[in-house]
Structures are given as structure tokens and as C-alpha cells.
Amino acid sequence: MAASGLWDDEYDVVVAGSGAGAMTGALAAASRGLRTAVLEKTSLLGGTSSYAGAAVWLPGTRIQERAGIGDSTESARTYLRALLGEDTDGRQEAFLTTAPEVAEFLERDPAIEFEWRPFPDYFAAPGRMDMGRSFVPLDLPAERLGGLASLVRPPVDRDRAGQGHRDAPLSQGRALIGRLLLALTNTGNGTVRTGTRLTGLVVEDGRVVGVEAETGDGPVRIRARRGVLLAAGGFEGNDEMRAEHGVPGAAGWSMAPSGANTGDPILAATAVGAATDLMDQAWWCPGVQDASGAASFTLGFGGGLVVDASGRRFANESLPYDRMGREMAAAPDRVPAYFVFDSRSGGRLPAISVPGGPGADWVQAGTVGELAEKLGLPADALTATVERFNGFARAGVDADFHRGEDPYDLFFADRSDDGDRGPNPCLVPVDRPPYYAVRLVLSDLGTKGGLRTDTEGRVLDAESRPIEGLYAAGNTSASFAGRFYPGPGTPIGSAMVFAYRAVGDMTETDTP
């Protein structure tokens, strides 16, 4: 927070972080002719965005129109209002009205192409699209990026194993980051500086005029003539901050790249007077825990059932992952929980787990009672739970938690026919030995509490006044979606919109 003095470098716009929001903001700035620097703490670009499936929840764009799915800004407005309530600070409206513009801006660039993919919205509320309204980037042949491809963070399975990309097209989050990087590079105005960790903000006359950062060659001070955009993830990787703000889960169970998102930019901004909000919140998910203690993001439970420490079910296992995560966080005996299944899935986990493992950590037993003993659960209770569940499966109705009654549940149902599954594809009997169980912990895709921002992504102080020159987007900011995860792609879609709006605001502001 030192006063300005000698600068090591100077840009119009300085962006901290290199996830989807950061790269969209950087591209928006560079394509307007602004000299733009992306500062990335690690040696690789993309953060958690690079691990993502890269569903982008931007409603009412020409991408949904091309797909002919009948989406509209109006229906998304209805949906968001139903979930989030009145738009008291205008950010819902800012999100909705800018979403089509962001998609159009990005697709104008020959490096960027998207297509709609089915993936239902997460809540049964008016305005919902049962088959979803998110879109994804098309795969990107690595040759198009040339040497830059190795800068993009590989998929989570390979990254955790210390491996680089396969010789295949970049897909999902890697395609999104790769395409944004390609477009940014083609502008000729963007510089990407890896191994550069933002540590502080430089303030002059109440305005943020630059940043302090650490690099392999020592500390640097970088001037930002128009503004600093903090889009450097949340603080999911920082156990101290998690404990201070009461975020359920743990850094070691989070899906963010190890050591990446530790909240330094949030601390740098609060040190210059920024206010925060939603600090106990995250985008949660169940995580299958492996022997190392790390978790795999798990969704789409196509079979099996989940029990707590008492051996009883506590939720519809097919709930969207953030909602299931919230159910897990709701009582102390639900973490760890246990995902119990049988041999029907032929030696595969009856769910999608990212990264997927070979099953080495599964507990296996010949009977449900034996399985309970191995897990340290009450055998009578688990046996009774499985029997009750199998009764529901035969009847096709989950009288306890209504699994299989929502389009989202059905989207992931395993519809394979193995003879005696019952009428509800989401309720598959657990009756074919051997029986298996894995430990489920409360994982997350990032915290979503952070700096308070307005409709333009401007960071606010405790009196709700914008701090001049300072902007935030993505998980560095408190999400406009509050305690809800409306649909697949909300984290990335909203990060992109508010980063784009931030740069629009910087462009309108006179150069100091």
C-alpha cells in the first residue's frame, strides 16, 4: 500500500489471475487497444477455470438462439428473481443484460467458438430451462496455440500427477483458457507474466494506481494507468482464512490447483479499505476422498446411496452438487459421508468423479453388514437403510428424499438395462454383492465470498463507495448469486460478465 514512486513497468490495465474472468477482462482491454498485463502467480495459466468442464451460464445469447432451445433474457430474469429475490444492487440486471454482449464480443474473435450443450439448470423454479442454457467452448487443436499450449494448466488428473497435456486438442476449461489466450495474444496488446504474485496495491490520493508483486527475480511495482482487475480466485486454498470466516470444508479437499488460490488479492484489497461479503460461502460439491486425502469433484450419482455416520441417508443423492454439498455441511455427522454401491456398475463408480480413480481406495465386503463394520458404521442401521432404499427402488418412489422426480436427477440417470432395476432410473437397487463404499468429504470448486463490488465490478469500501481504480471479478469478489448456484457455468459466466463490465468502466474513465 506504499505511495507510488519508481515503477518497474507500466500498463493501462493490470489483471491479477488468469482464470476465465481474468482472461476475458484482459482480452476486452487489449482489444480496445489498451496495454494489458496478466499477472499469474503460478507457472501455468487458467487456475481452476482450466480444470472446469467450462459450461458457461450466460443466458439469452445468440449461442442459445443458434441451438433453438427457446432461452431468453426474460426467462433467465424470472429464474434469477425466483432464486435470488429482488435485484437490490442491480447486479442481476447487469449480469443479464451484458451476457449476450459478452458472448457476441467473444465470438467475434476468430479464435473463439462456443456451442450449447444440454445440462439442466439446478433449481425447479419459474424460468428454469429443463435441458439447460449453458454453452461450452469447442475443442482447440494444440497446434493453433503453438508453444503457448504448454502455458495452459492441464486437466486436473494430469496436473495433480505432475504431468503436462496429452497430444490431443485442448478441451473444456483448457479450450476456454487456450482460446482466450490465443485471442489475447493476437491483439498484440496483451502480456502474460507467469510466476508473478500480486502482494499489494499502490494507492495515490485514494486511487489504486498500481500493484506490488513478487517474481522469481524479486519484488516489482507495476503501474496500472486505468485500473487493476483482481480476478485471482478465492481463498479456498487457505485454511487460516477458511477458519476465520467459517467456510465448511478444507483447503486439502478443495478442487483449486494446489497452492494457487490463497486469497492474497482479497487481503491486498481489504488492506486499502475494501469491504467483503459472503465470506463463509463456496461453490460446494461432494468429493470422493483418495488415500492421499485429496478429493475428486463428484456429481451425477447414477446409482448407490449416500449415508452419514449413523448409517442413514440424509438427502436426494442426485441433487445438483452444490446443493448436495450444502446438505453435507448442514450437520456435523455428514462429513465424511459414505457412498455405498454394489457390483452392478461393473467395477466402476456409479457417478462422475473428476479426477476419476481406479477404485483402489474402495472398501469392499460380501454383505452390507460386513461393509458397515469395515467403515465403522452401525451395521443394523446401514442394513435397514439399504433395505428401505431397495424397497423404494422396487416401487420407483423415494418416499424419503424424492430422488428421480426432478429433470436434473434424470439427466444423470443410468438407463442401462441389467434386468431388475425397477421403474425409476435414479433408484437402482443395491443388492448385488460384493458391496462397495467410498468416503465422501465436503469439497468445493472455490470460495465465492470476497470483495464487495457494484454493477461495474468496482470494489466498494465499507460505506459502499467505489475505490477508484480497483475492480474485482470471479471468486475474488462476493458472487452476485449469493448463496445460490443457479445453473451449470454460473461461476465462469458471472466472472466473465463482471470482468468485461469492469474493463468497460475503466475505458469510460479518463486516463489519470
Ligand SMILES: Cc1cc2nc3c(=O)[nH]c(=O)nc-3n(C[C@H](O)[C@H](O)[C@H](O)COP(=O)(O)OP(=O)(O)OC[C@H]3O[C@@H](n4cnc5c(N)ncnc54)[C@H](O)[C@@H]3O)c2cc1C
Ligand atoms: C472439475 C471442475 C469442473 C468445473 N466445471 C465448471 C463449469 O463447467 N462451469 C463453471 O462455471 N465452473 C466450473 N467449475 C468451477 C470454476 O472452475 C471455478 O469456480 C472458477 O473457474 C473460478 O474462477 P476464478 O477466475 O475465480 O479462479 P481461477 O480460475 O482459479 O483462477 C485464479 C488464478 O489466479 C491465480 N492467483 C491466485 N492468487 C494470485 C496472486 N496473488 N497473484 C496472481 N495470480 C494469483 C491462481 O494461481 C489462478 O491461476 C469447475 C471446477 C472444477 C474443479
